[in-house]
Amino acid sequence: MNQSEILPNLFRTEYSKIISVLCKQFGFYQIEIAEDITSETFLTASQVWGIQGTPENPAAWLYVVAKNKAKNLIHRDSILKKKILPHYKRESFVSDLELDLSEENIRDSQLRMIFAVSHPSIPIESQIGLSLRILCGFGIDEIARAFLSNKETINKRLLRAKNKLRKNNVSLDFPSSLELEERLSSVLRTIYLLFNEGYCSQTQDSILRKELCLEAIRLCSFLLENKNTNTAEVNALLSLLCFHISRFDARLGGEGEIILYADQNRKLWNQEFIKKGEYFFSQANLEPKFSKYHLEAAIAFWHTRTEETEKKWESIFQLYTGLLELESSPLILLNRAYALFKVKGRDVAIKELKSLDLKTNPYYFFLLGELYSEFEPEKANRYYQKAIEFANTELDKLVIRRRMKC
Amino acid sequence: MEEYLILMRLDILTKEAQPSPEQLQVYMLQYQEWINGIMAEKKFKSGTALSTEGRVIQSDFIITDGPYVETKESLAGFIIIYAKDFDDAAKIAKKCPILMGAGNSVEVRKVIGIHKED
Numbered sequence: 001m002n003q004s005e006i007l008p009n010l011f012r013t014e015y016s017k018i019i020s021v022l023c024k025q026f027g028f029y030q031i032e033i034a035e036d037i038t039s040e041t042f043l044t045a046s047q048v049w050g051i052q053g054t055p056e057n058p059a060a061w062l063y064v065v066a067k068n069k070a071k072n073l074i075h076r077d078s079i080l081k082k083k084i085l086p087h088y089k090r091e092s093f094v095s096d097l098e099l100d101l102s103e104e105n106i107r108d109s110q111l112r113m114i115f116a117v118s119h120p121s122i123p124i125e126s127q128i129g130l131s132l133r134i135l136c137g138f139g140i141d142e143i144a145r146a147f148l149s150n151k152e153t154i155n156k157r158l159l160r161a162k163n164k165l166r167k168n169n170v171s172l173d174f175p176s177s178l179e180l181e182e183r184l185s186s187v188l189r190t191i192y193l194l195f196n197e198g199y200c201s202q203t204q205d206s207i208l209r210k211e212l213c214l215e216a217i218r219l220c221s222f223l224l225e226n227k228n229t230n231t232a233e234v235n236a237l238l239s240l241l242c243f244h245i246s247r248f249d250a251r252l253g254g255e256g257e258i259i260l261y262a263d264q265n266r267k268l269w270n271q272e273f274i275k276k277g278e279y280f281f282s283q284a285n286l287e288p289k290f291s292k293y294h295l296e297a298a299i300a301f302w303h304t305r306t307e308e309t310e311k312k313w314e315s316i317f318q319l320y321t322g323l324l325e326l327e328s329s330p331l332i333l334l335n336r337a338y339a340l341f342k343v344k345g346r347d348v349a350i351k352e353l354k355s356l357d358l359k360t361n362p363y364y365f366f367l368l369g370e371l372y373s374e375f376e377p378e379k380a381n382r383y384y385q386k387a388i389e390f391a392n393t394e395l396d397k398l399v400i401r402r403r404m405k406c
Numbered sequence: 407m408e409e410y411l412i413l414m415r416l417d418i419l420t421k422e423a424q425p426s427p428e429q430l431q432v433y434m435l436q437y438q439e440w441i442n443g444i445m446a447e448k449k450f451k452s453g454t455a456l457s458t459e460g461r462v463i464q465s466d467f468i469i470t471d472g473p474y475v476e477t478k479e480s481l482a483g484f485i486i487i488y489a490k491d492f493d494d495a496a497k498i499a500k501k502c503p504i505l506m507g508a509g510n511s512v513e514v515r516k517v518i519g520i521h522k523e524d
Binding site: 007008011012039042043045046047048049050051052137138139140141142 | 425426427428429430431433434435436437438440441453454482483485503504
């Protein structure tokens, strides 16, 4: 690995491990102390490695330093107490404190941490923020960039979330089997939205966006390593994320604008991720379980097929219809209408679209524009104009304007 | 050439509590560049960083933990360099990256007693 990438890479992989192990040992209510110790460990590393060079086993070096800092903190704390309480006796455990940094304990601590930060008692954007910070080792300013916000707002949001978790006595215990299904679905929703943040966010920094998606995939893969969380639903979600990210590079233009599905360069689709998606999809279908992630994964699977067969769009249409029964959203309705156009043609699709109540949705007008563009360009332009009126971002407007020209 | 000790003092109270991976990367590169610059001039002798924790032994042999959290300046590390004179050594010390942090300081001391006076 390139010398200059070592520290950021370790930050991504080890930050969450160290903080999770510390939290499991000292309790979740000490999360800020755990964060401080971990940040300080990396700060020390940046100084020492800058002067002495990178050690042979950098991860082990970080663990030793974190362990010493934790020990020292407790030790120092006990001395403070000794000053205040004359009769305070130094507890014997202090000097023999051992942090269990075995691979097994690290995994277990991280898994518990995933459940803690995805606790349904805090708002979803806080769950995502905490996941990014604590599980993925993102800096506050990176999170701020991803949420199109500023450092202070993010700091406050995370602080509030941590206080809430403390107040609600959220522990780092693994959820009981009774609770597991509900808690796991909250974890999956966080991962799903974390991915969406990267896949659909308006941040122009495409490296950051892809990073968010990859972190969501990493967290989801992590759940599969434990038998309690290796469920059909988790496999379906991971499969969905793999199928989606396979088209990541093809769907962004040079200016960060979205390239429409039909115009994507299929050579840029990542075959490796498609294969992974297929594998996890088959795993997801080993049990006769069924979830929204199954449906979405199946839709995403069909989108990775390059050949434009009737079966492809017929299947996509059916799957969207199924999804509609689970939840209704403008996006599902519009995508379903597009699939209908592919299967039954323009007239049927236009009729379907006009029956929908989406008169302020830019994509609604955009799709109408698309359907009219070949036959009635003037009418199409009027719809495109409407779409621009309701469009939320300059990039979206740019994409629509480009369609108007042709 | 004489030997000079450059002591780096870090304000551990007001340091950036939550550095991002990119910031850490910049810190590390800044140290490397600083040290490499001194090496390129063949003026580097040795150096090391120090742990943030330590023990303080007082005159009555009572050992306490130190440096204290209350201490604004704690010793982060030192290097020994070769330099013509104090001004030359200070010029090198001035480029130490920790000086970019508010409250931090660098101290330059001449190592005496190793070389005999000419």
